[in-house]
Amino acid sequence: MECPSSFEPRFEAFSKIGSTGDGGVDRVEGSEANAKARHQVVAWMSELGFEVRIDGIGNIYGLLALVGADAPWIMTGSHIDSQPLGGRFDGAYGVIAGIDAAAAVRDRLAASGQKAQANLAVVAWAGEEGARFKPFLGSRVFTGVRSFEEALSGTDVEGRTAREVLGAIGFLGTDDPPPRPAAYVELHVECGSHLEQQGYRLGIFTRWWGAHKLDIEFSGETAHTGPTPMAKRKDALFAAAQIITGIRHLADAAPVGDLHTSVGKLVVVPNSPNVVPCLATANVELRSVKPDVLTASRDRLMELVAFAAATARVTYRIVRDDLRIPGTFDERLGSLARNAAKAIGFDPIDAETLPGHDAIMLAAICPTLMLTVPSRDGLCHHPLEWTDPEDLKLGVAWLGTVLDRLVVNGLEGAT
Amino acid sequence: MECPSSFEPRFEAFSKIGSTGDGGVDRVEGSEANAKARHQVVAWMSELGFEVRIDGIGNIYGLLALVGADAPWIMTGSHIDSQPLGGRFDGAYGVIAGIDAAAAVRDRLAASGQKAQANLAVVAWAGEEGARFKPFLGSRVFTGVRSFEEALSGTDVEGRTAREVLGAIGFLGTDDPPPRPAAYVELHVECGSHLEQQGYRLGIFTRWWGAHKLDIEFSGETAHTGPTPMAKRKDALFAAAQIITGIRHLADAAPVGDLHTSVGKLVVVPNSPNVVPCLATANVELRSVKPDVLTASRDRLMELVAFAAATARVTYRIVRDDLRIPGTFDERLGSLARNAAKAIGFDPIDAETLPGHDAIMLAAICPTLMLTVPSRDGLCHHPLEWTDPEDLKLGVAWLGTVLDRLVVNGLEGAT
Numbered sequence: 149m150e151c152p153s154s155f156e157p158r159f160e161a162f163s164k165i166g167s168t169g170d171g172g173v174d175r176v177e178g179s180e181a182n183a184k185a186r187h188q189v190v191a192w193m194s195e196l197g198f199e200v201r202i203d204g205i206g207n208i209y210g211l212l213a214l215v216g217a218d219a220p221w222i223m224t225g226s227h228i229d230s231q232p233l234g235g236r237f238d239g240a241y242g243v244i245a246g247i248d249a250a251a252a253v254r255d256r257l258a259a260s261g262q263k264a265q266a267n268l269a270v271v272a273w274a275g276e277e278g279a280r281f282k283p284f285l286g287s288r289v290f291t292g293v294r295s296f297e298e299a300l301s302g303t304d305v306e307g308r309t310a311r312e313v314l315g316a317i318g319f320l321g322t323d324d325p326p327p328r329p330a331a332y333v334e335l336h337v338e339c340g341s342h343l344e345q346q347g348y349r350l351g352i353f354t355r356w357w358g359a360h361k362l363d364i365e366f367s368g369e370t371a372h373t374g375p376t377p378m379a380k381r382k383d384a385l386f387a388a389a390q391i392i393t394g395i396r397h398l399a400d401a402a403p404v405g406d407l408h409t410s411v412g413k414l415v416v417v418p419n420s421p422n423v424v425p426c427l428a429t430a431n432v433e434l435r436s437v438k439p440d441v442l443t444a445s446r447d448r449l450m451e452l453v454a455f456a457a458a459t460a461r462v463t464y465r466i467v468r469d470d471l472r473i474p475g476t477f478d479e480r481l482g483s484l485a486r487n488a489a490k491a492i493g494f495d496p497i498d499a500e501t502l503p504g505h506d507a508i509m510l511a512a513i514c515p516t517l518m519l520t521v522p523s524r525d526g527l528c529h530h531p532l533e534w535t536d537p538e539d540l541k542l543g544v545a546w547l548g549t550v551l552d553r554l555v556v557n558g559l560e561g562a563t
Numbered sequence: 564m565e566c567p568s569s570f571e572p573r574f575e576a577f578s579k580i581g582s583t584g585d586g587g588v589d590r591v592e593g594s595e596a597n598a599k600a601r602h603q604v605v606a607w608m609s610e611l612g613f614e615v616r617i618d619g620i621g622n623i624y625g626l627l628a629l630v631g632a633d634a635p636w637i638m639t640g641s642h643i644d645s646q647p648l649g650g651r652f653d654g655a656y657g658v659i660a661g662i663d664a665a666a667a668v669r670d671r672l673a674a675s676g677q678k679a680q681a682n683l684a685v686v687a688w689a690g691e692e693g694a695r696f697k698p699f700l701g702s703r704v705f706t707g708v709r710s711f712e713e714a715l716s717g718t719d720v721e722g723r724t725a726r727e728v729l730g731a732i733g734f735l736g737t738d739d740p741p742p743r744p745a746a747y748v749e750l751h752v753e754c755g756s757h758l759e760q761q762g763y764r765l766g767i768f769t770r771w772w773g774a775h776k777l778d779i780e781f782s783g784e785t786a787h788t789g790p791t792p793m794a795k796r797k798d799a800l801f802a803a804a805q806i807i808t809g810i811r812h813l814a815d816a817a818p819v820g821d822l823h824t825s826v827g828k829l830v831v832v833p834n835s836p837n838v839v840p841c842l843a844t845a846n847v848e849l850r851s852v853k854p855d856v857l858t859a860s861r862d863r864l865m866e867l868v869a870f871a872a873a874t875a876r877v878t879y880r881i882v883r884d885d886l887r888i889p890g891t892f893d894e895r896l897g898s899l900a901r902n903a904a905k906a907i908g909f910d911p912i913d914a915e916t917l918p919g920h921d922a923i924m925l926a927a928i929c930p931t932l933m934l935t936v937p938s939r940d941g942l943c944h945h946p947l948e949w950t951d952p953e954d955l956k957l958g959v960a961w962l963g964t965v966l967d968r969l970v971v972n973g974l975e976g977a978t
Contacts, residue, residue, distance in 0.1 A: 339790050370944055379819070385827075416828070419830075422693060422944060423694075526791065
C-alpha cells in the first residue's frame, strides 16, 4: 500500500487545537477545545467520504461501507479528549491515523479494483480520560458496561451532567446506532518506555495491566483550626493524607514493576484556611498486571483506610470501586500485526499496556488488537509527551497494512 | 444602663442571610450573601442615626460624633464575612452587638443629659476570615500592615481581584477616611471551650496565640499514573501529604495545648485521575501561645518540607510566610472590663484567644480589649456553632457598659 501523505499536516493542525503553548494540549471532554477538535474530526471524515454518525454519548463514527452494511465491520480509532495538562499524542494519534489509514485502504482498493470482504469504521470515543466524567465514557456505553442513562447523568465537579455538557457543544447525537465491530484495532503511543529501552519502533500490546480504582470519601467535621484541641478534631484531610503516603509506601515496598499506586485527584471541603476539612475524597489507583498483587494491595488499602479513619476520628465510604481485571489481547490479531510489520520491513516487540485504553473495553465484545509506537522517556499526560514524527508515520503505515489485510481477506482469512 | 431591646430580633434576622439551612451561614467575602449582610448593616446603622462611611477596602463604619469629630473616638466592631460552611455567631455577633450597644449609649446620654468625653464608632471589617482573600483584609489595611493597592490586587482562586469583587457588590468605597480610634473594643464568641469548662458566662481575652501561617508549594511533573515507574514520579501531592501527616504528629507529640497544627486548604493541580499531580500547595498553620514552641515547630516543619520534597522528587517554594507573634491585650482596658462586669453583677474569667481576630491587628495601633462569651463545645467555623441567647444578651449589656464608661469618662478617666 501507499504511505499516507496527509497524516502529518493533519496531526500538526490538530495539535494546535487546545494547545497550552508548552507542547501540550487541554481538550478536556466537552470543553471548547474539545468541541473544536470534534468538529475538525467530523470535517475531515466528511471531506474524505466517510459517513459520519454521532451517537447519544457523543462518540463520533466515520463509516466506509466498502462491501455493504451487512458485511462485517473492522473498526479502528481512539479518543480526542485529553487531560487538563495533557500531551498531544495520547488518543489523538490513533484517531487521526485511523482516518488516514482507512481512507488510504479504501483508495487503494478503488484504484486496484480488488474486492473487499469487510467494511471499515473509524471512531473517536467520547471522554476516555475521565478528567471530567468517569473514564471510558463512550466506549463503556458502546460495549454495554454502562447504560446511556447512567453515563449521561454522571456529573462533573461543578454538578453539570454529561448530558448537559455534550448537549451544549452539540454532540449529543441522535443518529442511527453504529454497526457492531467484528474486530477492533487501536493505535496508541506507548505511554511507557519499554519500546524505547529495548530499541524497537513498533510494539504489540499483548496484555494489559489491571487496576483497582476507588474513590474513598472521608467525613469528619468542620472546626476552627485555631482553638479546637487536636484530640477533638475530626480531620478528613488528615485521613486522606495517610492514604496518599500509605499507598505510596506500599508500591515502593513491592518488587519494581509489580505495583503502581497513586492519588491523582483529591477533593477537599470546605478547603479554606482556618477550617478543619470535613470532607476529603481521594481517587485511589492500584495497578498491576498480576491479579494476586492487585487483590493483596486492595486488602492492604482497606486496612490503611480503616486505620486512617480511626486516627483522624472520621468515617469513610467507598464511593466508587472499579476493578479492571488484567487481560490479554487477541493472539490471532497479534500474529497478523507481526506479519504486517514484517511486510513493511520492521520487527515489532511484544509489550504490556499499563494505562487503560478504550481497546480494553472493546476486548470484551470482539477480537481486539493494540498497536503502539515509542513514547520518549515514557512520558504521558505531560506537555512534553513526544513521539518521533518518523515513528508516527511508520505507525500509520503499519495500521494501514493491518486494516488492508483484514478488509481484503476478512477476519477469518487474514494472517 | 438599660438592656438593649432590639439586639435579639436583629441578630435573628441577620442569621438568615446566607443561611445554609443547618444553622450555619455562608457569607464568604464578596458573595451575594455577604453583599446582602453588608446592606443590612448599612441600613441598620442609617436607621439608628449613625453616619455611614465605606472605605476603599470595603470596611463599613458607623459613626456617632457624640462630642465632635475632633474628640477621641472609641471604636467597637468585628466582621460579617464567614467561612463557606461557617457559623452564625463568629464575627456577626460583635457587629450587631456593637450597633446596638453604641446606639443605646448614645440614647442614654441624650436622655440623661450627661456629657460625653469621646465619640463612638462601630465597624464591620472586610474579609476577616481569609476564605477568599488573605485574612484580615480590612483591618490589615486600616492598621497599615498592608497598602490598599496590595490588598485590592490580591486574587481569589478564580483569579478575581479584591478590587473586582468589592466593586461588583458596590462596596469599593470612596468616602472620607474614618477617624483613628483612641481605643478598640471587640466582642466575639469564644471559639474555644475555656469559659464553658470553667463555668463562666463572661471572659476577657488577656492574650492571643501566635501563629505561623505558610503556603508551601510543591512542584513536580505531570505523568501518567499507570505506566510511569514509581521511582521516576515527581509527585507533588505525595510531598504535601507527608506535610499534612508530619505536622499532625508534631502537634500530637507536644504537651496538650502547647501546639496546634493544621492544613485547612490544599490546592492540587491538575487534580485529575490518572495524572501524577505537578503542583500541590498546602496552607499550613502552626499555632502556640509560646514563642519558643512556635519557633521550634517552624524549624521542624522546614526539615519535614525538605525531606518530603526529596522523597517525592519535587521542588518547593514558600509562597507565604506570615507570623503572628503571641501578644497581650491592654491591661487597663481589661481592668475596666472587669469592673464593668461586676457593675452588672457578673464575674468574668481571664482567657486566651487561639484564633486570630481583627482586634489583634488593632492592638498594634491603639489600646485594645476583647470581650467574650461562651461557645458551646468550643465549636467554631461549624454550622452548629452556638452561644446561648441569654449569654449573647449579657455580652451586649457588658459591651454597652464598657463603651458607656469610656465615652463618659474618656480613655484616661474610665476605670
